[in-house]
Amino acid sequence: MLFVPAKIPVKSSSYTSIIVPRMQYTERVATNLIIDSKGKATVTASVERYKNITSKVSLSAELQSYKNGKWSEVTTFSDSDNSHRVRLYETHKVSKGYTYRVVVTSTTVHNGTSETGTVTSSSATE
Numbered sequence: 001m002l003f004v005p006a007k008i009p010v011k012s013s014s015y016t017s018i019i020v021p022r023m024q025y026t027e028r029v030a031t032n033l034i035i036d037s038k039g040k041a042t043v044t045a046s047v048e049r050y051k052n053i054t055s056k057v058s059l060s061a062e063l064q065s066y067k068n069g070k071w072s073e074v075t076t077f078s079d080s081d082n083s084h085r086v087r088l089y090e091t092h093k094v095s096k097g098y099t100y101r102v103v104v105t106s107t108t109v110h111n112g113t114s115e116t117g118t119v120t121s122s123s124a125t126e
Helices: none
Strands: 010-018 026-036 040-049 056-067 070-081 085-093 099-110 113-120
Touching (some): 026 056
Antiparallel strands (some): 026 040, 040 085
């Protein structure tokens, strides 16, 4: 995967890369939320397992909006694979005047044992 820098007007951005408490199979779970000036939310999320573990990893990223004092689901993206890493890169149009965040839940399965981790991005406002 190649990332090419570009100048894009960005209204709000948040980045959260959290090292979860020492887990047995999961090495890292991270998420990122960017909302540009045109109301496009870009959600990235990833989960990595330790390379010496034979397992399946899955990832669910829920974009949420804050309305009337509570967080509500806008949309959810998910993926899974038998490789050591799963990454999501998705976009979604969001409404002006609201605050958004991403809640990522990862699951790593090894020899029938499941391990789950959850991280939440910082908030971003359109």
